[in-house]
Amino acid sequence: MVENVNGSFYKIAPNNGGAKVIIEKTKLLTFWESLGYRKLILKSGKYELVKVTNNSIVEIVEDYRLAGEVRNHLESLNHQIVFEEFLKKDYASNSLIKNLKGIEITFNNGNSKEAQFFYKNGVVKISSERYSIISYVEFEGYVWKHQIIDRDFNPSSEYGSAEFAIFVKNLAGKNLERYRSLRSIIGYLLHSYKDPVNSPAIILLDEDMDLNQEEAKGGKGKSLLAKGIGKIVPYYFKEGKNFSKNFLFSGLEKHHKVIFLDDVKKDFDFEILYAIITGDFSFEKKFKNEEVIPFPESPKMLISSNYMVSGVRGYSEERRKVEFEISSYYGRHLTPIQDFGHRLFDDWDEMEWRKFDSFMIICCREYLRDGLIKPKSINLLDNKLKTDTDPKFVEFMDEEIKEDCRIDKKEFLNKFKEKYNPEFCGLSPNLFSKWLSIWADFKAYQSDHKKSNGKQYFEIVIKK
Known part of the structure; x- marks a missing residue:
């Protein structure tokens, strides 16, 4: 004989020798909500199904999780008959899910004076002077579970x-000033807070880059440095050689705090990242609508390259990036595995991880105290000049111009072409004039383009 049963969201009642199951939708919603399920309302007005635990940990989940919770609950009470009824009418459908309690979440990414790292045993809160650890229940705000x-x-x-x-000190060439700069860069990338005025991309380049080489040399440790960042904050890895404008970041998730574009090629156009660096982050996924991550919650950008990374010259570009030249300490002659006798991260014991975590916190504390310290150029400025013009042009100008002068641009162009014939036979007068200005600006010389008696001249005054 079937007895009357009143469950948390259902009733089982006798019915002509059998049983009748009634599932109450409002109570079913309350059951799911008691387990932490919510409707996360997005900026677009749409929503995603999430589960909130410990008052602060948020995880995006699929709707099948709701059915799983119902099944586990009913099996523990030996009420499988209710689950049969649940399956018949597909109660875990969008029409019911959209009636879950809605929440709008502002994720706690710290601020200009405080950062936080998220570990299994609690939240590590960091300032420029100290750090402390609190439980997730005490944490004010929300954090993605995958963080x-x-x-x-x-x-x-x-x-x-x-x-x-x-390893980081070796990447800085064991130079204490550059080591301090690289630590600040690490701290900047670890800190998820984004300053609306100054949140540049970080670009890692080779110190010994040879622009005359067709094939650039790698293996200097840039990718391993990025991997270290990813051991503290979740990062999205994208191979630079496969980088295209279609579905730029189709694998990106909302919990990613750093995007790492690894080994971008010679023709990479930094300008396509301008909007991402300075505003809300819009991206598309295949077969899905465009998603938008608000600027305060969007990831920072880390780029590595064996070539110069260029866009539009000028202040608008320079304020959007900080470039660090990685030393030639590592390369074909020496790898980190050979240097340390084992693989970093993979072969570490508990003590080495403890030292690693503490070092990364020190980097973040130093960044909060000192800000992002831009490194002095080693070969960077010279390489920029060669990239914006041509290495052979720079060589030619350095040989030809030693004092104040007034040059006939047509004659000077012909002289350049004759010296490097036939490589520059198609070089136009307009582009050559542009190169002259770039070269003079780089040298900090006074210069001017003038016309006289049908001829065009370029005047250069070398400041003493």
Whole structure:
């Protein structure tokens, strides 16, 4: 005989020798909400199904999870008959899910004076002077579940001897000033807060870049440095050689805090990233509508290249990027595996991870204290000049111009073509004039284009 049963969201009642199951939709919604399921309302007005745990941890979930929760609950009570009824009418449909309690979440990415890292055992809050750890229940705000590092935070005072710290110092050529700059760059990338005025892309280049080489040399440790960043904050990896304008970041998720474009090629146009760096992050996924991540929650940009990364010359470009030249400490002659005797990250014990975590926190603290420290150029400025013109043109100008002068541009162009014939036989007078101005600006010389008696001249005054 079937007895009357009143479950959390259903009733089982006798019915002509059998049983009748009634599922109450409002109570079913309350059941799911008691487990933390919510309707996350997006800026577009649409929504995503999420689950919130510990008052602060947010995870985007698929609707099948709702059916799974119902099944587990009913099996624990031996009420499979109710699940049969649940399946008949597909209660976990969009028409019901859209009636879950809606929430609008502002994710806590810190601010200009405070950062936080998310570990299994709590939230590490960091300022320029100290750090502390609190539970997720105490944390004010929300964090994506995928931002949580899959290890406990246990600080070590021996962070200076961390293998990753030594590796970073080697990338800076063991130069203390450059090492300090690179630590600030690491801290900047780790801190998810985005300053609306100054949140540039970080570009890692080779110190010994040879622009005359057709094939650039790599293996300097740039990708391994980015991997270290990804051990603290979730990053989205994209191969630069496959970078195209269609579905630029189709694999990006909302929890990603850094985008790493690895090994972008010689023809990469930095200008296509301008809108992403300075505003809301719009991206498309295949077979889905465009998604938008608001600027404060959008990822920072990290780029590595064996070539110069160029866009439109001038202040508008320079304020959008910080370039760091990686030393030639590593390369074909020496790899990090050979240097340390094992693979970084993969072969570490618990103590090495503790030192790594502590070093990364120190980098973030230094960034909060000192800001983003731009490194001094080694070969960067010279390489920019050669990229914006041509290495042979720079060589020609450095040989020809030693003092104040007034040159006939047509005669000077012919002289250049004769010297490097036939490579520059198609070089136009307009482009040559542009190169002259770029070269003079780089040298900080006074210059001017003038016309006289039907001829065009370029005047150069070398400041003493």
